[in-house]
Amino acid sequence: MTHWLAVAVPTPAHSGLGEPLTYRAGAPLAPGSIVRVPLGAREVLGVVWAEAPAPAPELERQVRPLAGIFEGLAPLGEDWRQLIAFTARYYQRALGEVALAALPPQLRTLSGVQLARRLKRRSAAAPEAALDTIKSEALSADQASAVARIDQEAGPFLLFGVTGSGKSEVYMRAAARVLAADASAQVLVLVPEINLTPQLLARFATRFGDAAVVALHSGLTPAQRLAAWLSAHSGHARIVLGTRVAVLASLPRLRLIVVDEEHDPSYKQQEGARYSARDLAVYRGKLCGAKVVLGSATPSLESWHASSPAPEGPGRYTRLAMPRRIGVAVGADPQAGLPRVRRVDMSRQPKGTLIAPPLLAAIGERVARGEQTLLLLNRRGWAPVLHCADCGWKSECPHCSAYRVFHKIDRTLRCHHCGFAQRVPRACPGCGNLDIGTLGRGTEQLEERLGELLAEARRPDGAPARIARIDADSTRGKGQLEASLAEVHAGEVDVLVGTQMIAKGHDFRRVTLVAAVNPDGALFSSDFRAPERLFALLMQSAGRAGRDAAQSAASEMWVQTHHPQHPLFVALKGHDYSGFAAEQLAERTQAGLPPFTHLALLRADARDQQAAQDFLNALAAQARAVLGEDAALSPALAQIGWFPAVPLPVQRVAGIERAQMLLESPSRAALQRVLAACQPLLHTLRASTAHRGIVRWAVDVDPLAM
Structure with a gap:
């Protein structure tokens, strides 16, 4: 007897085949069963989603059979399938795409026989799980x-x-x-x-x-x-x-x-x-x-x-x-165990100062006491831009609308968007000037300059200060991050320079001083979430200091800024997240921004920026025309605000132009209904001759990067 099964398969993102495909089997299979099925000329992994209705008699021969079944592997549960279905529906993706992305990649390459062997070996070797073997500490x-x-x-x-x-x-x-x-x-x-x-x-x-x-x-x-x-x-x-x-x-x-x-x-x-x-x-x-x-x-x-x-x-x-750190008694000032926040007005420091003299002195004191310092600069490389003062040439990436970053260690100019790298030119490519300079500073430069500034600093044993750097460049190799963190925990590093990687979750017991070298860039970003991200980064960074109760009284967070009276830094000084959040939420209420409204971005990539924008603007026009005539959809459409298509902040990456269109609505349900109704319109537009230049498009629901 033939059984018809609806199987979720990894259909191409823009194929329009979002629903499970029908296959035939000689025996019934439980929903959630993992199978192998033919898809075009390939054989792919699939998940049985449900029983499928029998196709029309003239189409039965076109329905292909399952290629294999993973016996011995329990079906994926109903809760899991509901989660995957919701994820695909809410984030506007194909069901099979989400389902198969949630499974381990190696499972897609194994046959049923190979998996059965692995399961047999695991069953024989698996030890019994032991729980709560170590007595935990008393709670505050x-x-x-x-x-x-x-x-x-x-x-x-x-x-x-x-x-x-x-x-x-x-x-x-x-x-x-x-x-x-x-x-x-x-x-x-x-x-x-x-x-x-x-x-x-x-x-x-x-x-x-x-x-x-x-x-x-x-x-x-x-x-x-x-x-x-x-x-x-x-x-x-x-x-x-x-x-x-x-x-x-x-x-x-x-x-x-x-x-x-x-x-x-x-x-x-x-x-x-x-x-x-x-x-x-x-x-x-x-x-x-x-x-x-x-x-x-x-x-x-x-x-x-x-x-x-x-x-x-x-x-x-x-x-x-x-509200209190471990060791601070109930009734005591909650800030008693938190680091003291000090703001350094860089407008009063000599021009070109990298580390303010008072901060440098504080770092030296920590080195002499055997304590550790973290310096946060959220920009890797030596300098973000190489430039020529004579002709104005800058190290632009030929494939991206961004600058290549100067890395002094290997003497390269490297694009952090597409990865394109070249050796640093001996002279300006524009005018031949041999005196090429740098603009801005990165963690490599900060590490080297600190070595010069702390040349006379000595540890308690008389040894010179040890400086280390942790960022995406220094920890690229296998095991490098673990080794670097182990050195910090062992006390072998006195000053740690790094990006936001060092600010998240680490429990450095010897750190008593944390400093943010140049955090001002995020204060005036066009992204409305930039202040929230900066405040979180600085608060989390401050939290690395004074985690040992014996050293908490001496712990400090220094912030070098040209805007010391900015409300964000005032809230940071008081460790006042509640006040900062209240101010930000009040601003978002007035501006109609999340969480008081709901957003989605429609993105389009093309070889030409105008083609990408035209595609998105054509979608908006067609959606208003087509959906507005649908009595069921027109109320939802009336609740959607459409903004014109614009380039992304970094509009070209790897030679591809990128554009986006923002949709906003006070109703999450209305936004979801309109986005779902736009899916067939997107497929139709991309297939039309007028928009053949479109490389890909995507829907980003509840976007964070704008």
């Missing part, structure tokens, strides 16, 4: 209150705790209670960056046992990622710790989801299905009845607003406050 009053409320209330929860307040211990206690209450329960812990995974993984593994905890992120080898996914899917892994990709992992007995540093923009995927792992975590918790804990010292304004009780906010989340 704030921690105990948070753990009790997570245990007793439904949530979702926003754990608003200052840096050093012990949020990680709250996560582990909440996980321990969930696992103890249900012998088969699973916990998902999300972190924003791969480089934060090893240290948090080690803490969870120490507490719950190596066999109970697995990591899941894109930095793993294909074999490691498949092994971790299989462990989670089978339920053997009790705790899965990973980056945003882990939110779509198969966890059939999920009971708790933790999103650490929930404010971090890394949770938003910027390619393909542009989903927000933080938002999907909240939705997934509702689907499977799991509790959700979002944690941050600087919550996103969306989460902060959602946790504000009426009338200030909708009160969808339960806010749990942890």
Whole structure:
């Protein structure tokens, strides 16, 4: 007997085949079964979504049979399929594209026989998971209150705790209670960056046992990622710790989801299905009845607003406050354990000053005491631009509308957008001038200049100061990041220079001084989220100082700025996130910006900027004409604001011109209905002769980068 199955397959993003395709099988298969199917001339991985209606008799012979079945692998659960369907629908992507992207890449290359062998080996070698093998430390009053409320209330929860307040211990206690209450329960812990995974993984593994905890992120080898996914899917892994990709992992007995540093923009995927792992975590918790804990010292304004009780906010989340660092008694000033923030007015310093003399003296004092300093400069390379003062030539990238960054270490000009690199020219390519200069400063230059400025500084043992740099360039090789962090933790580094990589989540016990060298650029950005990101970065950076209670009184955060009285720096000095958030939300209310309105970006890439803009403007015109005549869609269309197409801030990357069009609406439902109705219009427009120059288009719902 023939059975017809609807199978989700990885159809091309612009093919228009968003629905599952029909295949035939000789026996019924449960929804969620993983299979191999023919697709064109290829054989691909697929997921059985449901039974399909029988095709018309004249079409039956055209329906192709399954190519293989992964027997021995339990079907993907109903909760998982609902999550994938919602993700595809909300973020305007094909169902199969999202479903297959959520599966480990190596699974796509294996046959059913090969997978069966691996499952057999894993079953024979898998140890029993041991839980709660190490006794945990006593909780502070704030921690105990948070753990009790997570245990007793439904949530979702926003754990608003200052840096050093012990949020990680709250996560582990909440996980321990969930696992103890249900012998088969699973916990998902999300972190924003791969480089934060090893240290948090080690803490969870120490507490719950190596066999109970697995990591899941894109930095793993294909074999490691498949092994971790299989462990989670089978339920053997009790705790899965990973980056945003882990939110779509198969966890059939999920009971708790933790999103650490929930404010971090890394949770938003910027390619393909542009989903927000933080938002999907909240939705997934509702689907499977799991509790959700979002944690941050600087919550996103969306989460902060959602946790504000009426009338200030909708009160969808339960806010749990942890205002004191570990070791600060209840009733004491909450700022007692936080670093003192000092602002340096750079307009009063000599022109060209890189490190203000008072800050340099403070760094020298730390070196002499055996303490550590972090210097934050969120720009890698030696200098962002190489230029000629005679003819005005600058190191522009020939493929991007951006400058190539000067890297002195290997004497290259390198584009950080497309990767194009060339050796530094001996003379100006424009006029032949031999005296080519630099504009701006990067971490390489800061590292070298510090070596000169601290040449006389001595450690307690009389040795010279040791300076290290951590950024995307210095940690490119395998194991380099781990080795660099190990040196810092071991006290072998006195001054650490780096980008935002050093500001997130690290527990450096010897750091007593953190300094932001040049944070002013984000104050006047055209992106309305820039102040929020800068404040979070500086607060998180300050949180690296004084984490050891014995040194907290001497900890400081220095900010070198030309605008010391800017409200952002005033709020930072008082560690006043609540005041900063209230001011930002008031501005967004007046401007009609998120979280008080909902946004989507339509993007188009083409060889010509005008072609990209024409494509988007034609879509807007056609949508108004076609959807406006539809009685069911016209009310939703009336709630949408369309802005003209414009170039992206970096409008050309790798020779491709990029344009975008902003849509806004006070109604999320109306925006979703219009975006869904625009999908066939986009396919039709791209296929037309008038828009053949379009390379690709994309829909970005709830965009973070604008």
